[in-house]
Amino acid sequence: MLDVKDLTLRYGQSQILHGISMVARPGEITAVMGTNGVGKTSLLKAIAGRHPFSGGSVSLDGRDLGHLNAYGAARAGIAYVPQGREVFPLMTVQENLESGFACLPSSEHKVPERIFELFPILKQFLHRRGGDLSGGQQQQLAIARALITRPRVLLLDEPTEGIQPNIIKQIGEVIRLLREEGEICVVLVEQYFDFAYELADTFVAINRGAVTINRPRDEVDRETILSAVSI
Numbered sequence: 001m002l003d004v005k006d007l008t009l010r011y012g013q014s015q016i017l018h019g020i021s022m023v024a025r026p027g028e029i030t031a032v033m034g035t036n037g038v039g040k041t042s043l044l045k046a047i048a049g050r051h052p053f054s055g056g057s058v059s060l061d062g063r064d065l066g067h068l069n070a071y072g073a074a075r076a077g078i079a080y081v082p083q084g085r086e087v088f089p090l091m092t093v094q095e096n097l098e099s100g101f102a103c104l105p106s107s108e109h110k111v112p113e114r115i116f117e118l119f120p121i122l123k124q125f126l127h128r129r130g131g132d133l134s135g136g137q138q139q140q141l142a143i144a145r146a147l148i149t150r151p152r153v154l155l156l157d158e159p160t161e162g163i164q165p166n167i168i169k170q171i172g173e174v175i176r177l178l179r180e181e182g183e184i185c186v187v188l189v190e191q192y193f194d195f196a197y198e199l200a201d202t203f204v205a206i207n208r209g210a211v212t213i214n215r216p217r218d219e220v221d222r223e224t225i226l227s228a229v230s231i
């Protein structure tokens with residue numbers, strides 16, 4: 001279980017996160033929602049070691065992760081799929097996938113066949129450059145590369161942004177499959193309300209860097225979440 005306690009984060013003098021607490025459990029999807037600029041990406045960056053947090057803690061399966069950098073967080077089992085995907089444009093699909101090996105022992109440097117079962121298009125385009133893929137294909141590549149690291153936690157930052165409906169549907173199916181397998185804690189930051197609403201087991205709403213709702217699906221109704229994330 002991913003356990004975030006009282007997390008605070010600053011950019012210089014501006015405090016952006018004001019004591020965020022949330023958990024994400026294996027086999028569950030935790031949706032983090034809120035309007036532009038409330039701090040969702042900052043929260044994911046702090047968990048993924050991409051930006052230092054100034055207070056609070058992040059622990060995984062009872063182990064305090066301390067203040068890890070991105071490499072340390074990846075090695076600890078935290079995979080981050082950033083907004084905008086960060087696919088390497090000049091590297092092939094295969095090379096992009098293999099870049100996920102960096103945090104694995106050399107005995108595990110093989111792309112599991114399962115990755116191509118989840119994302120068949122990647123097998124077809126294995127030798128195509130990342131930058132030549134469509135936005136939706138790049139998103140699939142970014143998620144696949146994250147899964148290659150064998151994460152315990154998968155952080156997805158707006159995976160549907162700028163993507164056509166049929167690929168959004170495929171990405172939703174992959175997320176559902178990960179839930180069924182029950183191994184990974186999925187944290188989904190998403191502005192596409194219906195996508196997040198249909199998938200999530202727990203809803204965390206953020207406003208101005210603070211949590212306003214933190215409830216399992218059966219304890220909160222759609223209208224309450226919608227109004228909390230429309231402020």
Ligand SMILES: Nc1ncnc2c1ncn2[C@@H]1O[C@H](COP(=O)(O)OP(=O)(O)OP(=O)(O)O)[C@@H](O)[C@H]1O
Pocket residue numbers: 011016034035036037038039040041042043191
């Ligand atoms: N590197 C940075 N330096 C200074 N301020 C930043 C930096 N990154 C983000 N911010 C500010 O922190 C606040 C939260 O940004 P963040 O990207 O976490 O929000 P968000 O909820 O993910 O927004 P969006 O939905 O638009 O992606 C915003 O006011 C943003 O301008």
